[in-house]
Amino acid sequence: MVTRRFAAVLAAGVPLPALLPWPWLAVLGVAGFAAALAVFDMAVAGPLASVRLLRDGDRTVWLGGTATVRLTLINVAKRPLRLHVRDSWVPSAGAWPARHDVFLPRGERHTITTTLDPVRHGDRPAVRVTLRSYGPLGLAYRQRRRGWNEKVTPPWTLRVLPRFPSRRILPEKLARMRVIDGSVVARGRGHGTEFDVLREYVIGDDVRSIDWRASARHNDVVVRTWRPERDRRLVCVLDTGRTSALRVGNAPRLDAAIDAALLLAVLADRADDRVDMIALDSAVRARVEGGGHKAKVARLIDAMASLEAAPAETDFQLLARELLRRDRKRSLVVIFTALEPAPMIEGLLPLLPRLTARHKVLVAGVRDPAVSRLAQLPAASAADVHTSAAAQRVLTERDRVRDVLARFGATVVDADTGDFASRVADVYLLLKATGRL
Amino acid sequence: MNRRWRVILPFSVLLLLVGGTLVVHAIEQPDPDDPAYLSPVSTSGTGASGLAGLLRDRGVTVERQTTTAGALAAAAGGDSTATIFVPTPAYAHLPTLTEATRVPAGTRLVLVAPDDGILRARRWPAAVTRTRWAAAPTDPACAEPVAGRAAVLRRQYATDQGSLCYDGGLLRFSADGYAVTLAGAADPFRNDRIAEHDNAALAVGLLAGNPRVIWLDLHALDVPPPPPATPVPTRTVTPDPTEGEPWGDSGGEGDGRGGEGQGDSESLQDSPMARAFPPAFWATVLLIVLALLALAAAAARRLGTPVSEPLPSRVPAHETMIGHGRLYARARARGPSLEILRAAARRRITDHLGLPADAPTDRIAGQAGLPAEYVRTVLDGDLPESDEDLVTAARFVQDLKREITQRPTRRTEGEAP
Known part of the structure; x- marks a missing residue:
């Protein structure tokens, strides 16, 4: 294929037909000259098949952080290579720069660095490295089809770990944990039973x-x-169904649930409790069970990283089947979901008596701060009043759901995204301190 | 791949249907090139031997001619007036017929479905207003009907002199010394359709007016031989200088087909556009076009196509709630909206005051230390009549709630605002 420089060569010949006595021959001459140069250029351009690609760099990064992945190009041809390289990742990986210009003498290697600013958690794969080899004149280049480029691309996947903003309240919660534990002298002996x-x-x-x-x-x-009791069991249940896919603020509701679950997991791990995790919607999406204490939190984070909300109705029957297995000991079951009437009343409520008979159930619903804000709207126009009424209706329905769940024996945490994780952790600490786990 | 097929498949089915219909229609159309087409000696479906037989039965002589000049000579000679039947007017050399002055008075000329170009070239007072997909049977609906209902309406004609029948399917007028008849469709004359409706009566009626029918059976363009083609001096119209000039008035469309090819190739070289600019200009333009094409080619290929990935949902969690609010607003549901707000405030207040949820308003007022009249107006007042009333009432409810829940000291003072 030709470059802009080829067009420039043709453009440079534009005055010739007017100056020379045989205009049509002049056109033929200019076009022929440019075409001959381009063909020569393409012929001497370095062959694409003689580029070897290697990749190394970061495998994991916390969301909000920056990762770098290096791509090494080795020229095994006898000719030098003038390359334009594009390292394409999925858009949510936030890869830049888009293009690298590389000159590779024969037998040399060169490393280009792609910086990644991911915008979502989960696995972000490198999709394709596109190579384009220019001739020495820069008039023409070689580039292969997409399929070929995808075949030579060295695979790489960056695992983006979920945002964990509750990290900042972790020291406070751990301090309270130590008070409960008795390892810090606060008042007399350590609490516990x-x-x-x-x-x-x-x-x-x-x-x-x-x-x-x-x-x-x-x-x-x-x-x-x-x-305090040790080796109690804690099961974090993450609802990845449709209610978790909806956005609260600027992120899916699931992200707030993951944040709270992580905080809870870290706390429970420090308190020597066993933490399991089940993520499910219409099917079980992830499961972390068993294993040693040490690697548990890392495994949980890893499993939560790949969670994505699916537009499916959550099957609480499936959850009940998981939790009522004969070998499962009494645990604190924390269900991270949304307190929406339909899935709660029709899905969870019929199963709740059986669940509470075997386990201590905590239902944690992420609330949308916008609803509370709109319910308190300063009534400036009739439209505001109608919106406010709609918001009050939602709040009333949620209160009713909460009351019903509480009546059936579940503890309910209903909090805005801001202090959701903190409230869930508080309930856990309270249960721990009073020995009700 | 799947998605691509989903786009391609419906369009290709549609294209196949439309294309198939067009092809079938084109095949079904009789072809004037076909030697059988409306020929008096052909017994095939598109032939007209049946019509010729009917005419002979009526005692009409049918003379088949294969050149326009021959037809004219036959019409001019002979001992009685004739009807010249032209089933393929596009192939006949009509100037030979119409510019002749030798035909006896009363000679008829019947043309089958001539198009607009032919009519304009002849300067006949007729025009095609519409061409239908197929011939439609219509009632004659005119002063002097030839026959009953017949399928002659395919080309619809309009005129300002002469008579129209069959809703424009049949036009009769006199011009150039002939009584001219234009039939809008070939169907009444064809063997396979002549039995339908009253087609036979119409066809026979049109052609049997004179004792002789001169049937011009042409299936290729009829080029007049050179000697008859030089009746230029006999043309009493002005010797048209623009006739040979391709850029001039397109006056002779129907009669100049033979010489068209030559005229075109000559005209390209000495067209005014070509003469106005030197070859160097055109060569420069070509080179600039080439350069621009090269630029487009250089910009066309991307360094790798964009990558796609599934996106998470963009739906905010409170979308349904906002929708509800808009529905209330659209329905002007002022009463229900205010009732919801009052119920929520009442629940909040009773909760705060430690009363049962269904406590009467007076008890709330008493517990809160507010005038019962005021609390009753706010919580049980009339439903609002207008949007302003609604806003005011909502604000009162909110104020009352704040007053009771956020300033507990006012309770003891027992003062009303």
């Missing part, structure tokens, strides 16, 4: 915790210490 150890009385200990029977056996006053 599980017997920990007997130790000698020191001044300041609560006299009510003196174990008289043990003191009689020893020659000293001995107190009992307690600690």
Whole structure:
């Protein structure tokens, strides 16, 4: 194919037919000259098949961060290569720059760096590296078809981990956890219901915790210490159905749920509880179960990264089947969903009595702050009043859903996106502190 | 691939249907090139041997001629007046017929479906107003009907002199010394259609007016031999200088077909446009066009096509709610809107005051320390009549709610605003 320079050569010949006595021959001459140059140029351009491509760089990045992936080009031909390279990723990977100009002498290698600013979490694949080899005159180039370029592209996938804005409240929650744990001296012994150890009385200990029977056996006053239960089970259920696909603020509702689930998982992991995760809509999309404590949080984050909301109705029957399996021990089940009347009343409610009989159920619904804001709208026009009435209607319906769920034995958290994660974590800490897990 | 087929398939089916219909229609149309077409000696469907037989039965002599000049000579000679029947007027050399002065008075000329170009070239007072997809049977609906209902309306003619029958399918007028008849369709004359409707009566009626029918059976363009083609001096109209000039008035469309090819190739070289600019100009234009084409080719190929991916939903969670609000506004549902707001405020207030949800308004007022009249107006007042009333009422409800829930001290003071 020809370049703009080829058109410029033709344009440079434009005055010739007017100046020379045989205009048609002049046209033929100019066109022939340019075509001959272009053919020569294309013939001596470096062959595309002799470029070897290698890739390395980041495999994972937190959403909001920047990743770099390097692409190394090696020239194995006997001729130098003048290349234009385009490293195409999916648009949501935010790859730039779009084009690299590379000159590769024979046998040399050159590394180009693609910077990625992803805009969504999940797997962001590199799609295609397009190569274009120019001749020395820059009049013509070689470029192969899309299929060929896709075949020579070294595969690479960047896993973008979900946004975790609740990281900033994690220290506060951990501090409260340590108070519950008793590892920080706040007031007397650590809270909890599980017997920990007997130790000698020191001044300041609560006299009510003196174990008289043990003191009689020893020659000293001995107190009992307690600690919160450990190795409790926590199941995070992420609803990836249609209600989670809707946008709250600027992101899908699912993102807020993932954020809260991550905070809960990190807290529970520190408190030595076992965290499992199930993500489901019409089918189970992800499942993290079992495994050691150490790698658990990393596995959870990894599984949540690839979650995407699907436009499907959530099948709570499926959830019940998962949770009521015989081998599943009593757990705290946190269902991250939206408190919409239809899926809750028709989907979850009929199953709730069976679930609460086996487990402690916490239903956490992400609220849209816009609804509360619109309900309080300063009534400036009739349209505002109508909008406000519609918003009040939504709020009333949600309150009713909340009441019904609570009556059937579930604990309900209904909070705006801003403090949703914090509220869920608070409920967990409260349950932990009062030994109700 | 799937998506591409989804686009291509309906269009190709549609194209096939339309194309197939056109092809079938074209095949079904009788071809004037076909030697059988309206020939008195052909017994095929498109032939007209049946008509010739009917004419002979009526005692009319049918003379078949294969050149225009021969037909004219036959009409001029003979012992009685004749009807010249031209089934293919596009092939006949009509100037030979119409510019002759030798035909006896009363000679008739019957043409089958001549097009607009022929009529204009002859300067006859007729024009084609419409050409139908197929011939339609119509009633004669004119002063002197030849026959009953017949399928002669395919080309519809209009005129300002002469008589029209069959809704424009049959036109009769006199011009150039003939009584001219234009039949709008070939159907009444054809063997396979002559039995339909009253076609036979119409065809026979048109042709049997004179004792002789001169049947001009032409299936290729009839070029007059050179000696008859030089009756230029006999043309009493002005010797037209623009006749040979292709850029002039397109006056002779029907009669100049033989010489058209030569005229075109000569005209290109010495057209005024070509003479106005030197070849160097044209060569420069060609080179500029080539350069622009090269530029377009250079810009055409992309360095890799754009990449697509599925996008997440863009629907905001409160879309249904906004839609509800608009529906209320559209329906001017002022009453229901205000009722919703009042119910929500009442629930909030009773909740705040620790009353049962269905507490009467007076009890709310008493508990809140507000005048019962005021609270009753706000929570149980009349439904608003206008948008202004609605806004005011909504604001009162909101104020009352704020007053009770956000300033608990006012309760003890017991003062009304």
